[in-house]
Amino acid sequence: SSRRNPKSWMDTEHRVILNVGGIRHETYTHVLKKIPATRLSRLTPNLANYDPVLNEYFFDRHPGVFAMILNYYRTGKLHYPTNVCGPLFEDELEFWGLDSNQVEPCCWMTYTQHRDTQDTLAVIESLDLDGDPPTQEEIAKKFGWEDDYYSGTLTRWQQIKPRIWSLFDEPWSSQYARLISCFSVFFVVASIISFMLKTHPTFRIPHIEAIFEARPIGRSQGGVDRDKWFVGLGKHLTVPHDAFFYIDVVCNVWFTFELIIRTIFCPSFHRFVSSPLTIIDITATSAYYFDVVLHVAVPGIISLYFPDFISIFCVLRLFKLAQHFSGLKILIQTFKASAQELLLLVFFVLLAIVIFAALVYYAERSQINPSNQFTSIPAGLWWSLITVSTVGFGDMVPKTYLGMLVGSLCALMGLLTIALPVPVIVSNFSNLYSHSQARAKLPKKRRRVLQA
Amino acid sequence: SSRRNPKSWMDTEHRVILNVGGIRHETYTHVLKKIPATRLSRLTPNLANYDPVLNEYFFDRHPGVFAMILNYYRTGKLHYPTNVCGPLFEDELEFWGLDSNQVEPCCWMTYTQHRDTQDTLAVIESLDLDGDPPTQEEIAKKFGWEDDYYSGTLTRWQQIKPRIWSLFDEPWSSQYARLISCFSVFFVVASIISFMLKTHPTFRIPHIEAIFEARPIGRSQGGVDRDKWFVGLGKHLTVPHDAFFYIDVVCNVWFTFELIIRTIFCPSFHRFVSSPLTIIDITATSAYYFDVVLHVAVPGIISLYFPDFISIFCVLRLFKLAQHFSGLKILIQTFKASAQELLLLVFFVLLAIVIFAALVYYAERSQINPSNQFTSIPAGLWWSLITVSTVGFGDMVPKTYLGMLVGSLCALMGLLTIALPVPVIVSNFSNLYSHSQARAKLPKKRRRVLQA
C-alpha cells in the first residue's frame, strides 16, 4: 500500500541506533516520541552518550530487558518479561522514566506477584525471626537515647536497662536469655496443662465442707448461714486437687515477676503496654488474682464455679509462645494477611449454611416424620455447617428423601464453597513460610557493592 | 552428503538479512517462501525498508520474539516463547501475518492459558466491581438518550432519572447511595434472620384459638365449621411471635418501595425485568404478599403451615447482596464459568454412588444381618454420597465384612473421584479472584500512549 512505500519515510536518516550495553537496538525516531517526558523521548545528539562516528546513543543498561522497553514504545503496550525478576524490570522502567502502573491487563498477575513478594518480604523483616544481636547504636536508638549515646553520656541505668530487656525479650541474644526463655515456655505450658487437668474428674476431689445453696429468698436474708438449703453432692461440688493450687501459685509468681521486670525495663512503656502480647499477659495474670480474691472473699458456691471460668484467659498465654516459635508468628501473620479471604470464607459459608438450613428444614417437614431432628432453621444451621465442612458428626441426619437430596447438595456444594477461598489463604501461608525458610538458609550480613 | 555440499546452494547470495529492531537475523530466501501469503514471503528489494548498502530489510519490531517467528519458517512448527507474555507474541504473529491457531500441540497450554486470562479479564470488566462515577455521556448512552444529550435537549425527567437510579443501584456513586445500600443490606439481613428465628421453638407461641382439622370426608361436607375433628396441640400448632409480623411488614415495605423506585427509574425496563436479581426480588416480595393474602383469606390449618413454606423464597434475597459484595459476584461468576466442570463433578459423583450403592446393597445381603440398614439401592445412594464426600454421618454403616470392603473402596475411590474436577473449579475461582484483586490495586485511568 502507499502508506508503506514512501522511501523518504523509511529512510535510514529517520532511524536511531541505541547501543544498550553493547547490543544495538534500532528504531524510528518518531517511535521514541510516542511516550513523552521519558528519557528516550528527549534524546538529542548533544548528549554525552551520543557517538557521532557510529551515530548511536550508548546506555549502560541491561540489553535484553531493553527489548521489552523499546517494544512498549513500538506497540504502546507495556508487557512484563518473564525471564527476569520483576524488580529488575521495574528498576529498568524507572531508569527509562516509565511508569510500571501502565502494565497491560494480561501481565497484571506478573505485576502483583512481585508486589506480593515484596509485601511478604516486608512482613518477614518485621517479624524479626532470628536477629543478630543489635549493635550498641541500634539499642540506643530503640530506647530513644541517640543523643546520650552519641555524646557518650549514657548513665549506668541506661547501660543496664537494655541488657535486662534483651535477657527477657530477645531469647537469641545470650545464653542466659535462652535459659529465661526456656523457663518462660515451661511455665506457660505448665499453667495450661494444670488448667486443663484440674477439670478432669480424676484430679478432682469432692468438696469436703457441707455445701448449702442460697435460694433467691435465702440470699436476700443474709450471708452464709445455716438456714440455706442443703444441695447435695453434684459435679459442681468437687474441687481440684490441692497440688494444682500450688502449681498455679508458682506459675503466676513467675508471670507476675516477668511482667514487672518487662514493664520496668521496656524501651517504650506506651508501645509495650499496647502490644497484643502484653495485653494477653496482663489479662491472664489479673484474671488469676481476681480468681484468688473471689475465692477468699466469697466462700460459697459461686466461688467454686465462677473462678475456673475466668481462668480460661490463661489459654491465651499460648500466643505468648509466638515469641519463641517462628512458626506461630507466621501463622498469626498469615491470618492477618488473609483477613479479607477469611471474611470471604465466612461469608461464603454463611451463605451456604443459611440456604441449606432453610431448604433442609422444609424438606424434612415435607413428609410425616416423627423422628425429625430439624425442629427449626437455627438448628439446621449447625447441621449444614457441619455438613459443609465435611465433619459430619451425625447427631442430626435428614430422614426424608427430599432431605437427603438437600443433604447431598449441601455436601457437594458446601465442599466447593469452602474449597474456593482456602487455596488463597494457604498460598499466603506458604509464601511467608518458604520465604522465611529461604532467609534462614542465607547469610544475614551481605557484602555491599561499592558505589562508584 | 551431496545434498549439503553444493557451494552454489549455500552461497551467500541465497541468504537474506533481516534487521529486526537492530538485531540482524539471517536465513535462506527459500525458507521465507515456506509459509505463503505472509509478510516475509513477499519480501522484495523494492520495499522501502530494504537497505541496498547493507543488503538487509529493516523491521521495527521486537528482535527477541522474531527469533521464534523465523524459527516457524525454518522448522514449520509454531512454538510459543515462554519469556514473553502471550498477547505480545500474538501481536507479533499478527504483524508478520501468521495465524496463532497453527500453534504446536506442545504449546496448547501456553496458548489457552492466555485465552483464559483474556476471558477472565472480560468477566471482571463486566462485573463492574468498583467503577468510577460514569460521565454524563456514558449515562446518556446507558439510558438511550444519546440524541437528546448531544442536542442538549435533556428534559428535567431525563436529568433526574439517572440520579435516582444511581442512588439505588450504584452504591459507590455518592454518600447517599452508600447509605441507601446500607439500608438495603440491613433489611435483607433482618428479613432473613427473622425468617430463620421465627421457626425456632423459643420464638413460637402456642396457637390460641382451638384448631380443628378437616378429615377428607369432613372437608367434602363443607367449609370451616365446627364438625371437624379436634386435633390437639402439636408442633404445627404454634405460631411465631407477633414481633416477627411487624419486622416482616417493615422489611417488605422497604423491599416494595425499592422495587417500585427501581422499576420507575431503571434505564431499560426490559433489561431490568429480565435480570436474575430483579426476578428474585419480585418472587420474594410477591411470595410475601401471597402469604399475607392467604393468611387473611384462609384462617385454617393450611394457612399455618403453607405460608412459611412459601417464605423460603426470601432466602434468595441473599443473592441481592451480590450487588454490594464483590466476593459474592466472583463466586457466582465462578460457578457460571465452571458449569462444565460442575456437570463433570456431578456426573462422576453419580457414577461413583450408583456403583457403590449397588455393591454395598448386595454386599450387606451376603451375610445374615438382622441390623442391615441398606434396605434398598436408593437408600444406599444416600450412604455412598455421604461416604464419597467424606462427610460420613454414620446413620448408615455396613455391618458385614464384604460391606466394609465396599465401604473402604467407596471412601478411597470416591475421595479421588471428587478430588479430580475440584482443582479445575478452584483454579477458575482463584483466577477471577486474583485478577480482581490486582485490578483493585492498579489505577483505573491509564495514561494513553500517543499514536505517532
Place this chain on the structure above:
Amino acid sequence: SSRRNPKSWMDTEHRVILNVGGIRHETYTHVLKKIPATRLSRLTPNLANYDPVLNEYFFDRHPGVFAMILNYYRTGKLHYPTNVCGPLFEDELEFWGLDSNQVEPCCWMTYTQHRDTQDTLAVIESLDLDGDPPTQEEIAKKFGWEDDYYSGTLTRWQQIKPRIWSLFDEPWSSQYARLISCFSVFFVVASIISFMLKTHPTFRIPHIEAIFEARPIGRSQGGVDRDKWFVGLGKHLTVPHDAFFYIDVVCNVWFTFELIIRTIFCPSFHRFVSSPLTIIDITATSAYYFDVVLHVAVPGIISLYFPDFISIFCVLRLFKLAQHFSGLKILIQTFKASAQELLLLVFFVLLAIVIFAALVYYAERSQINPSNQFTSIPAGLWWSLITVSTVGFGDMVPKTYLGMLVGSLCALMGLLTIALPVPVIVSNFSNLYSHSQARAKLPKKRRRVLQA
C-alpha cells in the same frame, strides 16, 4: 596462572565463529571437539556453509537456543532452557546431533514434563474425542479393504457396512447416529434406574404364592414339594412390581439388538470382541438372559434372591456412557495413567491402617473397658480406614485415653498419608482434561507449511 596466559593458546586463530541465524557465536576450536561425533565436532572449512571472507560457519537455526547448545560444549553439562518449549529445544538438539538423554539432573523435571505432555497428547489423540467424519480412504483402511478401495472394487456390502457401523459407533458422524446414541444412553439410564428402584420397598409387592423353604434334610428328600417348611413373609419374599419386568424386557431387547448389529457390522471381529466395552455389554446382556432362564426353570426361593444379585452386572453398563461423554473417557484414562500412583495410595493406606489397627486394638485393651468395640484387629482395620480417609462414621470409637491418642495420630498421619499421592493423580487428570479442552477450542484441520 600460566594455564591462562599463553598468548598462542588464546590467539584468535584458535577461535571459531558460528553464525547461527545471523547471530555470531564465538568459541575455541578445541571446545567443539569435546563432544565427538556431532555436527559441530566435524566442522571443516570445506563445508559449503563456511564463509572464508568472514571466517565463519553459517547455520540456519534458532540463534537463542544455540547459546544453550554451545554451553553444553563449553561446560559439558546439558541444561534445558526454560524460555522455549521442550520439543523446540529437542529439535535443535537433534539437528546438532546431541542426545537429549544426557540432560543434567537439575533439568530432569523440565525434560519429563515435556515427555508427559507428549504422552498426554498421544492419549487424547487415541481417545478420538470429537473426530471429523473420516474419509473414504480411512474407512477402507480401518476395515482392512485398502486393496479393494484402491482397485475400486468395493462390493455393495463393503459400502454399506461402514455406514451402519458409524451409525451405531460414531455418534458425531450423522444426525441419525446422534439419534441412535441418544436412544442408547436412554436405555442404559432406564435399565439402571429400573435396577435400582426395584429394590426399593415402595416398588416391591409381597410374593403372593405361598413360599416354602427346603431345610437341608427336606431338600435331600426330593424336589419342590409340599413337605417343606412354611417360612412366612419376610423381606426376601417380596418381588418387584411387574412394570419393572416390562422395562427390563424393552431395555434388553434394545441391548441385544444393538449388540447383534455391532457384531455384524464391526470392522474387525477380533478387536471388537476383545474391547472392554463389548465384554461389559456381553456380560450384562447374558446376565439378564441367565436370570430369565433361571426364573423360569427354578421357581423356588433361589430364583427370588439369586437373579437380582446377578443383575448387578447391568451397573457396568454405566461405563458404556464413556462412548458418549468425553469426561468419562478422561476419567478412565486418568485411572489407567495413574495405575502406579493408585497402587502407591493403596499401599500407603494399607500400611497406615494395619499399624493403627494393631495399635488401637492393644490401646483399647489397656484399660478395663466393657464397651470396647475393637474386638479384633481386622475390625480395627475398618475403623482405621474410615478414620484415615476422614470419613469417620462413628460406629466404632476408642473409649480409652490411649485409644484416643492412637485415634488422634491415625487422623493426622492418615490424612497426610492419603494427601501425599493424591495430587499426582489429580495432576494426571488436569493434564488430560485441560489438553482436551484446549484441543476442543482449536481448529481440527491445520494449514500445512510447504516443504521447500
Place this chain on the structure above:
Amino acid sequence: SSRRNPKSWMDTEHRVILNVGGIRHETYTHVLKKIPATRLSRLTPNLANYDPVLNEYFFDRHPGVFAMILNYYRTGKLHYPTNVCGPLFEDELEFWGLDSNQVEPCCWMTYTQHRDTQDTLAVIESLDLDGDPPTQEEIAKKFGWEDDYYSGTLTRWQQIKPRIWSLFDEPWSSQYARLISCFSVFFVVASIISFMLKTHPTFRIPHIEAIFEARPIGRSQGGVDRDKWFVGLGKHLTVPHDAFFYIDVVCNVWFTFELIIRTIFCPSFHRFVSSPLTIIDITATSAYYFDVVLHVAVPGIISLYFPDFISIFCVLRLFKLAQHFSGLKILIQTFKASAQELLLLVFFVLLAIVIFAALVYYAERSQINPSNQFTSIPAGLWWSLITVSTVGFGDMVPKTYLGMLVGSLCALMGLLTIALPVPVIVSNFSNLYSHSQARAKLPKKRRRVLQA
C-alpha cells in the same frame, strides 16, 4: 543535568567491550570495579584474551547469562534469570568469581528452589532405588578390601561373602536374589496377616484347661496352685487356633535364618547392626522368642494376655518392605525431610485443640445441659482434634448453642490450621516422587563429555 553531560566522562575510551561467546557487551570501566576481587574487576590489556585490534576481551562463556552478570555490576543487585536452570547460572557466577549468596530477596525463591532440587537429587541418589550391579572394585571398596583387591589376594571367603550378601540384600542383583526377596516379602506379609487374624473371634477357641486367677492375697501365698479363685470363661480366656502357632514358627524360622545370614555376611557389622531396619528385625524376632519362652515358663493367665501384646512389634516388619518397594522408601524420606513441617503441623493442631477444648468445655457448661458430654477439658481435646481433622466421629457433640458456635469455629479454623502446613509436606513428597520417576525413565549410564 551537569552530572550527565561531561563529554570526557562518557568518552568511549572509558568504555570496555566484553566479547562473551561472540556477543559484544559494553560498559564503563569503572562499573567493573564496583565488585572487587572478581574476574571482571581485574581486567587488564595484558591478559591473553584481550584483542588489541578490536579492543575487546574475549570470554568463552554463555552470552545470554552474562547480561545478568553484568547487570549485577551495573545495578549492584544480583537477580537470577528465569530462562536458564539455576545450576547453570551458578556455574557462571562461579566462573566470574561472584557469590550466589548475594542474591536479592526477590529471587530467594528461585535460589532455594534450586537448592531444594539438589537436596532432592542427593536423597534420591542415596536411596539406591534401582541400582546397576556394582563392579568388583565397588564391592571390594564396600567391604573394605581395597588393598586385597588391588593386590589380587582376595581369599575364597572374600569372594563368597559379597555374593551371599547381595543374594539377601540386593534384590535386583540376580534371579536368585529376586526369588529370596519374594520369599522375604511373603513371610513378612504372612506373619502380619497371622498376627491380625489370630485376634479375630472366628479364629480363637476357648481355652480348654480350667483357668484360675490369683487374687493379690492368693499370689503372695505361693505359685500356681489350686486355692486360687475360678474366674470363668471370658474374652481373655480364648487362645488362637493352633494353625497360627505353626505359621508363626515357620515365619520366625525364616526371619531368624535371614538375620543370621545377614549378620554373618554383612560388609560392616557395625553399620549393619545400627541400621533401623536391622534393629526392627532384631526387636521383632526377639519379641517372638521372648513370647515363646514366657508361654512355656509361665502357664497362667499372664502368658495368655501378655504375649500377644508383645507381638505388636512384628507389625514393624512392614517397614522391612521398604527394601523392596521404592514407594515406601520415598514415603519415609518425605517424613524425614518434612520433620520441621510435621512439627509445625502438630504444634498448630495442639494450639487449635487446646483453645477449642477449653472454649467448648465452658460453652457446654453455660446452659443447664444434663446430657453434657464435655465433662473435662482433656475429653474436649479428643473432640476438638476429631473436629479439626474433619473426621467427626460424633461420639461427642456440643448440645448448647454456644457450644455449637464453638464447634462451628473449630470446624472452620481447624480446617484452615491443618490445611496450611500440609501443602509444604505434599510438595516435599511430589518432588521426591517425580524426580525418582524421572530418574527411572532416563538411562543410568551417561556419556561422558571429553575434557579438552
